Amino acid sequence: GAGVSQSPRYKVAKRGQDVALRCDPISGHVSLFWYQQALGQGPEFLTYFQNEAQLDKSGLPSDRFFAERPEGSVSTLKIQRTQQEDSAVYLCASSLAALAEAFFGQGTRLTVV
Amino acid sequence: QKEVEQNSGPLSVPEGAIASLNCTYSDRVSQSFFWYRQYSGKSPELIMSIYSNGDKEDGRFTAQLNKASQYVSLLIRDSQPSDSATYLCAVKEDSSYKLIFGSGTRLLVRP
Numbered sequence: 001g002a003g004v005s006q007s008p009r010y011k012v013a014k015r016g017q018d019v020a021l022r023c024d025p026i027s028g029h030v031s032l033f034w035y036q037q038a039l040g041q042g043p044e045f046l047t048y049f050q051n052e053a054q055l056d057k058s059g060l061p062s063d064r065f066f067a068e069r070p071e072g073s074v075s076t077l078k079i080q081r082t083q084q085e086d087s088a089v090y091l092c093a094s095s096l097a098a099l100a101e102a103f104f105g106q107g108t109r110l111t112v113v
Numbered sequence: 114q115k116e117v118e119q120n121s122g123p124l125s126v127p128e129g130a131i132a133s134l135n136c137t138y139s140d141r142v143s144q145s146f147f148w149y150r151q152y153s154g155k156s157p158e159l160i161m162s163i164y165s166n167g168d169k170e171d172g173r174f175t176a177q178l179n180k181a182s183q184y185v186s187l188l189i190r191d192s193q194p195s196d197s198a199t200y201l202c203a204v205k206e207d208s209s210y211k212l213i214f215g216s217g218t219r220l221l222v223r224p
């Protein structure tokens with residue numbers, strides 16, 4: 001596709017529900033990143049994939065957060081037992097290589113009620 | 114804890130004026146510096162990157178970097194109402210893939 005595609009754009013979850021957020025990176029992009037952006041804040045790093053390998057998950061806030069990229073293309077960020085503090089925009093970005101310019105998707109706005 | 118600091122604004126300037134956006138960072142090993150523009154409800158979009166001390170110009174945008182003072186700025190000349198957005202400063206350590214963002218400065222260009 002022309003850009004990084006994320007779905008759904010908006011998700012409302014009841015507290016305790018599990019959610020899955022999808023990211024379709026730009027075709028051929030080896031590197032994929034997930035960031036979390038709270039209201040009025042800048043994005044914060046969650047995790048990084050190089051192809052299918054998750055090389056860094058140091059930013060995941062708890063063990064309720066899990067990300068995968070099994071075939072080195074589409075990635076899914078899963079949040080189990082959602083809490084109110086998980087409400088944020090989740091941004092996916094991809095780049096040709098780790099140090100190359102990263103292009104961001106439109107994000108998924110998650111609201112936990 | 115690495116920090117990137119920005120004034121949250123809003124910075125309000127009249128159309129045609131120069132908008133000056135500032136950013137300081139705490140980590141002396143930071144080597145790459147970026148300015149992203151983010152319209153409300155949209156994704157961050159890279160508008161400038163700068164790696165060495167001095168100025169870098171691209172159209173109406175000029176990025177300025179002073180590593181000794183740990184300071185990076187973005188100047189927007191001939192500001193237009195369409196420049197109204199939040200501007201995010203981001204830094205990377207040498208050979209790192211992680212972007213560390215400031216909280217952004219909201220810019221308002223008044224017609």
